[in-house]
Amino acid sequence: MAKIYTKFGDQGQTVLFDGERVRKDHLRIETYGTVDEFNSHLGLAIVDCRHEKLRAILTTLQNELFDLGADLAMPIDAEMVLGKIKRIGAAHVGFLEQTIDAVTAELPPLKRFVLPGGGVTAARLHVARTVCRRSERLLVTLMAEENVGDQPLIYLNRMGDLLFTLARWANKLDGINDVEWGAEGG
Secondary structure: OOOOOOOOHOOOOEEEEOOOOEEEEOOOHHHHHHHHHHHHHHHHHHOOOOHHHHHHHHHEEEEEHHHHHHHHOOOOOOOOOOOOOOOOHHHHHHHHHHHHHHHHOOOOOOOOEEOOOOHHHHHHHHHHHHOOOOOOOHHHHHHHHOOOOOOOHHHHHHHHHHHHHHHHHHHOOOOOOEEEEEOOOO
């Protein structure tokens, strides 16, 4: 990248990875822009996280979200240089599922719904989870209009589950109880 600015945005346009110019309010741009917002929330969670294992997982997720953004910025039917864009696939989803299972094994069983909150890291992960779910909803809308493949949606769906689990784990690691819905004081 020689320059950070292209000036395409001055006319309300941006360029997809295949060179196609689209309006900045295009649903594809809104979708991967929301994935970027979600990624930024993970960055905020990392800032306050005192637990190296959790930080490592969150950093991996941030890198994968960049892959997802690139995947969504390259129309699936566009010709691309082999190896330039990583598509989100079953292996990415598998990593999320394995992480959910491993972390869940360290947590007490859920007895009630959990309210967003607890410690700072957990609260930030809950915010990231809600932005993840918004990304997922936008992706469903995009999928009704364009082919983006099946894996990005499965990935975001599983990611929301993982973030809920990681928020609970963050509270446990910080010695803070989850805030249960309907519990006294909650």
